[in-house]
Amino acid sequence: MSMDTFLLLRKEYPQLIDEGIVHIEVPLKEHCSFNIGGPAEVFCTPYTQKQLVTLLKFCLGHNIPYFILGKGSNLLISDKGVKGIVISTERFDKITLGKHYLSAFCGVTLKDLGNFACENGLSGLEFASGIPGSVGGAVFMNAGAYGNEIKDVLYSSRAILPTQEKLSSPNPVFYLKASEHNFSYRHSVFQDLGLIHLSSLFILKKDKPENIRQRMQELQQKRQDKQPMDLPSAGSVFKRPEGFFTGKLIEECGLKGFRIGDAAISEKHCGFIVNLGSATAKDVFQLIQHIQKVVYERYGVHLQTEIRILGEI
Ligand SMILES: Cc1cc2nc3c(=O)[nH]c(=O)nc-3n(C[C@H](O)[C@H](O)[C@H](O)COP(=O)(O)OP(=O)(O)OC[C@H]3O[C@@H](n4cnc5c(N)ncnc54)[C@H](O)[C@@H]3O)c2cc1C
Missing domain, CATH: 3.30.465.10 (Uridine Diphospho-n-acetylenolpyruvylglucosamine Reductase; domain 3)
Incomplete structure (x- = not known):
């Protein structure tokens, strides 16, 4: 499938390959702050507006899904990886x-x-x-x-x-x-x-x-004082519900340090989920669901995720 996308792209826009912006099977865990995620079938690093527009036209024309990736600091990326084309903005750096x-x-x-x-x-x-x-x-x-x-x-x-x-x-x-x-x-x-x-x-x-x-x-x-900056995370997992502090709600539910696999609720800030080493997206996802359930049962508050999920968990 990735070869199909790649071959098609090469056939239609060989200049994009020559320009060195197309890569295959790139591990996305290296492109996000959680350090979690399987490969992108095709990963592109355009550096001109023309290249970006060409890629988008290609995706739309062939019904190929695409995703615009910044620094990956607000993402939970599937262990199975991501189909289609991930377009990184890293080279638009002026x-x-x-x-x-x-x-x-x-x-x-x-x-x-x-x-x-x-x-x-x-x-x-x-x-x-x-x-x-x-x-x-x-x-x-x-x-x-x-x-x-x-x-x-x-x-x-x-x-x-x-x-x-x-x-x-x-x-x-x-x-x-x-x-x-x-x-x-x-x-x-x-x-x-x-x-x-x-x-x-x-x-x-x-x-x-x-x-x-x-x-x-x-x-x-x-x-540094309040957040677990020494461990991989995606920042605050949940949006702040009106009238509450998310970290406090989670802590008051007795969940500080609670973990599923290597995904843990940070000891330093309960609004963060940290990757203790080899957490999977599934671990994190299950932990999110557990927190939502416990907080809802105790406080009737539905915590909405701030982090965005990419791919199928
Ligand atoms: C330790 C830590 C601390 C954090 N603290 C804060 C904080 O204090 N405040 C805060 O608000 N956030 C915080 N965050 C979350 C995160 O850094 C922000 O949400 C940030 O704005 C995400 O930017 P990004 O480039 O990493 O986006 P990504 O995670 O790459 O993407 C996030 C979303 O933006 C979209 N996107 C990215 N670039 C583009 C583009 N050019 N065009 C269209 N869509 C685009 C993506 O498609 C995706 O849907 C923190 C995260 C971490 C890990």
Whole structure:
């Protein structure tokens, strides 16, 4: 099957193979923060808009499923792997500096973006610099921490609506103003419409690099103190239910340290599931279901997952 997809891609778009962006049977555990997941049948690393559009057209034209992968820090990936084409954004990594703004492509890491902003005396992204995702994943998720969210600093984005009609038009990229992102808690229009994020412009304030660096370090320290940064995870597993703290709910159910296989509820922060070594996606999934059941029975609260599941568990 993977060979079919690969051979078809090679037959129709040999230049993509020559450009070195097509790979087969790539272990996805190496591309996500949980360190869990089987292979991607085909894994592509485009670095131009044209390559990305070509891949999307190919998938749509042949009904081949595709998935846009950022840094894989919010994902639980199936042990069986993923059919179709995984399109990694890692090579879309350009940042451009303006007077009071930065423009960043989807594959830029939030860490690099935060450091770049700091070095250039631009404040506003301190909250994001410790989140281990990419700009695309952060806009898609409206990532946030310590009272701020991406929506607070985002001015506009460039995106692609992946339909045959749009992909075949001379310019498939369109602009979204901040208000058109439909941002809410861990949600954006990118999720509703399946849009592909290409780049965003962030409006920031001038400040001294040393002040910005200090704030970044303080927030990083808070993370180190409260979160299990030394073990593979995908961050908070569940969204925060209104009026409750997820970690506290789970802890009060006596679940701290509870484990299935090598997937465990973190001793440091019960909102995190950590991989103790060789956890499978199935272990994690069963643990998620167990937590949901116990918390619901005790508090009547249904915990919704924040992490996204890729492939069949
Ligand atoms: C230790 C740890 C701490 C964390 N702390 C926080 C935190 O404080 N706050 C927070 O909000 N999150 C946190 N997270 C979760 C995660 O880092 C964020 O959700 C992040 O925004 C995900 O970005 P990513 O690039 O890793 O996305 P991925 O995990 O690769 O993908 C997530 C989703 O975004 C989609 N996506 C990615 N790029 C694009 C694109 N260019 N276009 C369209 N869709 C795209 C994917 O298809 C997928 O559905 C944490 C995770 C870890 C492991």
